[in-house]
Amino acid sequence: MKYPVIITSLLLSPLGYANCLGSVDEYITSTTLVSSHTVKTQVSGHLTQREAKSENTLLNSGRDVVHSEAADDVxxxxxxxxxxxxxxxxxxxxxxxxxxxxxxxxxxxxxxxxxxxxxxxxxxxxxxxxxxxxxxxxxxxxxxxxxxxxxxxxxxxxxxxxxxxxxxxxxxxxxxxxxxxxxxxxxx
Known part of the structure:
Protein backbone atom coordinates (compact mmCIF):
# COMPACT_ATOMS: atom_id res chain seq x y z
CA MET A 1 0.00 0.00 0.00
CA LYS A 2 1.35 3.41 -0.89
CA TYR A 3 0.72 6.62 1.04
CA PRO A 4 1.22 9.48 -1.41
CA VAL A 5 2.05 12.97 -0.32
CA ILE A 6 1.08 15.76 -2.68
CA ILE A 7 3.38 18.76 -2.70
CA THR A 8 1.99 21.71 -4.57
CA SER A 9 4.12 24.79 -4.98
CA LEU A 10 3.12 27.97 -6.69
CA LEU A 11 6.29 29.36 -8.17
CA LEU A 12 4.72 32.63 -9.14
CA SER A 13 1.16 33.44 -8.28
CA PRO A 14 -1.05 36.51 -8.75
CA LEU A 15 -2.68 35.77 -5.41
CA GLY A 16 -1.29 38.16 -2.86
CA TYR A 17 0.59 40.19 -5.46
CA ALA A 18 -0.82 43.15 -7.31
CA ASN A 19 -0.28 42.82 -11.03
CA CYS A 20 -1.16 46.26 -12.36
CA LEU A 21 2.39 47.33 -13.24
CA GLY A 22 2.51 44.77 -16.01
CA SER A 23 5.50 42.83 -14.73
CA VAL A 24 3.69 39.50 -14.65
CA ASP A 25 0.85 38.42 -16.93
CA GLU A 26 1.09 34.71 -16.24
CA TYR A 27 1.79 32.38 -13.37
CA ILE A 28 3.07 28.82 -13.17
CA THR A 29 1.54 26.06 -11.07
CA SER A 30 3.61 22.96 -10.34
CA THR A 31 2.26 19.77 -8.81
CA THR A 32 4.42 16.86 -7.66
CA LEU A 33 3.05 13.55 -6.39
CA VAL A 34 5.52 11.73 -4.15
CA SER A 35 5.33 8.41 -2.29
CA SER A 36 6.66 8.94 1.21
CA HIS A 37 6.95 5.25 2.05
CA THR A 38 5.88 1.80 0.87
CA VAL A 39 4.79 -1.11 3.06
CA LYS A 40 4.19 -4.66 1.74
CA THR A 41 2.50 -7.32 3.85
CA GLN A 42 1.25 -10.91 3.33
CA VAL A 43 3.56 -11.84 0.51
CA SER A 44 2.75 -15.21 -1.06
CA GLY A 45 4.61 -18.05 0.68
CA HIS A 46 5.29 -16.08 3.89
CA LEU A 47 3.09 -15.38 6.86
CA THR A 48 4.24 -11.79 7.12
CA GLN A 49 6.92 -9.81 5.44
CA ARG A 50 7.49 -6.13 5.79
CA GLU A 51 9.46 -3.98 3.40
CA ALA A 52 9.82 -0.26 4.09
CA LYS A 53 11.41 2.40 1.92
CA SER A 54 12.49 5.57 3.66
CA GLU A 55 13.35 7.69 0.61
CA ASN A 56 10.69 9.52 -1.36
CA THR A 57 9.79 8.20 -4.80
CA LEU A 58 8.54 10.52 -7.53
CA LEU A 59 5.24 9.20 -8.87
CA ASN A 60 4.04 12.06 -11.06
CA SER A 61 4.95 15.65 -11.84
CA GLY A 62 3.05 18.34 -13.73
CA ARG A 63 3.39 22.00 -14.65
CA ASP A 64 0.76 24.42 -15.94
CA VAL A 65 1.22 27.98 -17.21
CA VAL A 66 -1.89 30.08 -16.68
CA HIS A 67 -2.29 33.50 -18.30
CA SER A 68 -3.92 36.14 -16.15
CA GLU A 69 -6.40 38.18 -18.13
CA ALA A 70 -8.66 39.47 -15.37
CA ALA A 71 -8.47 43.13 -14.43
CA ASP A 72 -6.61 43.80 -11.24
CA ASP A 73 -8.87 44.96 -8.43
CA VAL A 74 -6.04 46.63 -6.50
Whole structure:
Protein backbone atom coordinates (compact mmCIF):
# COMPACT_ATOMS: atom_id res chain seq x y z
CA MET A 1 0.00 0.00 0.00
CA LYS A 2 1.35 3.41 -0.89
CA TYR A 3 0.72 6.62 1.04
CA PRO A 4 1.22 9.48 -1.41
CA VAL A 5 2.05 12.97 -0.32
CA ILE A 6 1.08 15.76 -2.68
CA ILE A 7 3.38 18.76 -2.70
CA THR A 8 1.99 21.71 -4.57
CA SER A 9 4.12 24.79 -4.98
CA LEU A 10 3.12 27.97 -6.69
CA LEU A 11 6.29 29.36 -8.17
CA LEU A 12 4.72 32.63 -9.14
CA SER A 13 1.16 33.44 -8.28
CA PRO A 14 -1.05 36.51 -8.75
CA LEU A 15 -2.68 35.77 -5.41
CA GLY A 16 -1.29 38.16 -2.86
CA TYR A 17 0.59 40.19 -5.46
CA ALA A 18 -0.82 43.15 -7.31
CA ASN A 19 -0.28 42.82 -11.03
CA CYS A 20 -1.16 46.26 -12.36
CA LEU A 21 2.39 47.33 -13.24
CA GLY A 22 2.51 44.77 -16.01
CA SER A 23 5.50 42.83 -14.73
CA VAL A 24 3.69 39.50 -14.65
CA ASP A 25 0.85 38.42 -16.93
CA GLU A 26 1.09 34.71 -16.24
CA TYR A 27 1.79 32.38 -13.37
CA ILE A 28 3.07 28.82 -13.17
CA THR A 29 1.54 26.06 -11.07
CA SER A 30 3.61 22.96 -10.34
CA THR A 31 2.26 19.77 -8.81
CA THR A 32 4.42 16.86 -7.66
CA LEU A 33 3.05 13.55 -6.39
CA VAL A 34 5.52 11.73 -4.15
CA SER A 35 5.33 8.41 -2.29
CA SER A 36 6.66 8.94 1.21
CA HIS A 37 6.95 5.25 2.05
CA THR A 38 5.88 1.80 0.87
CA VAL A 39 4.79 -1.11 3.06
CA LYS A 40 4.19 -4.66 1.74
CA THR A 41 2.50 -7.32 3.85
CA GLN A 42 1.25 -10.91 3.33
CA VAL A 43 3.56 -11.84 0.51
CA SER A 44 2.75 -15.21 -1.06
CA GLY A 45 4.61 -18.05 0.68
CA HIS A 46 5.29 -16.08 3.89
CA LEU A 47 3.09 -15.38 6.86
CA THR A 48 4.24 -11.79 7.12
CA GLN A 49 6.92 -9.81 5.44
CA ARG A 50 7.49 -6.13 5.79
CA GLU A 51 9.46 -3.98 3.40
CA ALA A 52 9.82 -0.26 4.09
CA LYS A 53 11.41 2.40 1.92
CA SER A 54 12.49 5.57 3.66
CA GLU A 55 13.35 7.69 0.61
CA ASN A 56 10.69 9.52 -1.36
CA THR A 57 9.79 8.20 -4.80
CA LEU A 58 8.54 10.52 -7.53
CA LEU A 59 5.24 9.20 -8.87
CA ASN A 60 4.04 12.06 -11.06
CA SER A 61 4.95 15.65 -11.84
CA GLY A 62 3.05 18.34 -13.73
CA ARG A 63 3.39 22.00 -14.65
CA ASP A 64 0.76 24.42 -15.94
CA VAL A 65 1.22 27.98 -17.21
CA VAL A 66 -1.89 30.08 -16.68
CA HIS A 67 -2.29 33.50 -18.30
CA SER A 68 -3.92 36.14 -16.15
CA GLU A 69 -6.40 38.18 -18.13
CA ALA A 70 -8.66 39.47 -15.37
CA ALA A 71 -8.47 43.13 -14.43
CA ASP A 72 -6.61 43.80 -11.24
CA ASP A 73 -8.87 44.96 -8.43
CA VAL A 74 -6.04 46.63 -6.50
CA UNK A 75 -4.68 49.05 -9.07
CA UNK A 76 -4.26 50.17 -12.65
CA UNK A 77 -1.10 51.53 -14.26
CA UNK A 78 -0.98 53.64 -17.43
CA UNK A 79 2.49 53.24 -18.98
CA UNK A 80 2.04 56.19 -21.32
CA UNK A 81 1.31 58.80 -18.63
CA UNK A 82 3.07 56.89 -15.83
CA UNK A 83 -0.05 57.29 -13.68
CA UNK A 84 -0.98 54.76 -11.02
CA UNK A 85 -4.55 54.30 -9.80
CA UNK A 86 -5.10 52.54 -6.46
CA UNK A 87 -8.62 51.13 -6.00
CA UNK A 88 -10.43 50.99 -2.65
CA UNK A 89 -13.40 49.25 -1.09
CA UNK A 90 -16.42 51.08 0.31
CA UNK A 91 -15.51 53.46 3.15
CA UNK A 92 -11.86 52.25 3.22
CA UNK A 93 -8.91 54.61 3.21
CA UNK A 94 -6.02 52.60 4.68
CA UNK A 95 -3.36 51.08 2.45
CA UNK A 96 -3.42 47.33 2.05
CA UNK A 97 -0.19 45.30 1.79
CA UNK A 98 -0.86 45.02 -1.96
CA UNK A 99 -1.13 48.81 -2.24
CA UNK A 100 2.21 49.18 -0.45
CA UNK A 101 3.87 46.62 -2.72
CA UNK A 102 2.58 48.41 -5.83
CA UNK A 103 3.77 51.81 -4.56
CA UNK A 104 7.29 50.44 -4.02
CA UNK A 105 7.34 48.96 -7.53
CA UNK A 106 5.92 52.16 -9.00
CA UNK A 107 8.71 54.31 -7.52
CA UNK A 108 11.23 52.04 -9.22
CA UNK A 109 9.68 52.82 -12.62
CA UNK A 110 9.42 56.61 -12.49
CA UNK A 111 11.73 59.63 -12.30
CA UNK A 112 13.17 59.83 -8.78
CA UNK A 113 13.41 63.65 -8.67
CA UNK A 114 10.03 64.74 -10.10
CA UNK A 115 7.04 65.80 -7.99
CA UNK A 116 4.54 63.12 -7.02
CA UNK A 117 0.92 64.30 -7.24
CA UNK A 118 -1.60 62.33 -5.19
CA UNK A 119 -5.32 62.80 -5.88
CA UNK A 120 -7.87 61.27 -3.51
CA UNK A 121 -11.34 60.42 -4.87
CA UNK A 122 -14.57 58.92 -3.49
CA UNK A 123 -17.84 57.72 -4.96
CA UNK A 124 -21.24 59.29 -4.22
CA UNK A 125 -22.48 56.74 -1.67
CA UNK A 126 -22.05 59.04 1.34
CA UNK A 127 -22.72 62.72 1.85
CA UNK A 128 -20.65 65.27 -0.07
CA UNK A 129 -18.74 66.47 3.02
CA UNK A 130 -18.04 62.93 4.19
CA UNK A 131 -16.79 61.92 0.73
CA UNK A 132 -14.49 64.94 0.59
CA UNK A 133 -13.00 63.94 3.97
CA UNK A 134 -12.74 60.28 2.91
CA UNK A 135 -10.85 61.19 -0.26
CA UNK A 136 -8.54 63.39 1.83
CA UNK A 137 -7.85 60.47 4.19
CA UNK A 138 -7.04 58.23 1.21
CA UNK A 139 -4.61 60.77 -0.24
CA UNK A 140 -3.10 61.40 3.22
CA UNK A 141 -2.46 57.67 3.78
CA UNK A 142 -0.61 57.35 0.46
CA UNK A 143 1.38 60.54 1.12
CA UNK A 144 2.26 59.40 4.65
CA UNK A 145 3.49 56.02 3.38
CA UNK A 146 5.57 57.63 0.62
CA UNK A 147 7.08 60.20 3.00
CA UNK A 148 7.78 58.09 6.08
CA UNK A 149 8.29 54.54 4.83
CA UNK A 150 9.65 55.14 1.32
CA UNK A 151 11.53 58.37 2.19
CA UNK A 152 10.15 60.54 -0.63
CA UNK A 153 10.11 63.73 1.47
CA UNK A 154 9.17 67.02 -0.21
CA UNK A 155 8.26 65.47 -3.56
CA UNK A 156 4.65 64.88 -2.47
CA UNK A 157 1.70 67.12 -3.42
CA UNK A 158 -1.71 65.88 -2.33
CA UNK A 159 -5.26 66.96 -3.15
CA UNK A 160 -8.73 65.64 -2.27
CA UNK A 161 -11.56 65.77 -4.82
CA UNK A 162 -14.30 63.89 -2.97
CA UNK A 163 -17.01 62.78 -5.38
CA UNK A 164 -16.52 65.71 -7.78
CA UNK A 165 -14.46 63.85 -10.44
CA UNK A 166 -16.10 60.51 -11.23
CA UNK A 167 -14.62 58.39 -14.02
CA UNK A 168 -17.61 56.05 -14.37
CA UNK A 169 -21.38 56.14 -13.93
CA UNK A 170 -23.28 54.95 -10.84
CA UNK A 171 -24.03 51.49 -12.31
CA UNK A 172 -20.37 50.83 -13.21
CA UNK A 173 -19.27 52.13 -9.82
CA UNK A 174 -21.68 49.75 -8.05
CA UNK A 175 -20.13 46.83 -9.94
CA UNK A 176 -16.45 47.77 -9.82
CA UNK A 177 -15.95 50.66 -7.39
CA UNK A 178 -14.10 52.61 -10.10
CA UNK A 179 -14.73 56.00 -8.43
CA UNK A 180 -13.14 54.92 -5.10
CA UNK A 181 -9.51 55.59 -5.94
CA UNK A 182 -6.26 57.43 -5.45
CA UNK A 183 -4.45 58.62 -8.58
CA UNK A 184 -0.66 59.05 -8.37
CA UNK A 185 1.05 61.01 -11.16
CA UNK A 186 4.65 62.11 -11.69
CA UNK A 187 5.23 65.61 -13.08
CA UNK A 188 8.57 67.24 -13.77
Missing amino acids: CFYDKETQSLVLNYGIDIYKLSPNHKQVLEQYLGLVNNTAKIYIEGHADSLGGEGYNKALSARRAKQVAKYLKSDLKQGNRIVEHAYGESSPICNLEQNSATGCNRRVVITIKS
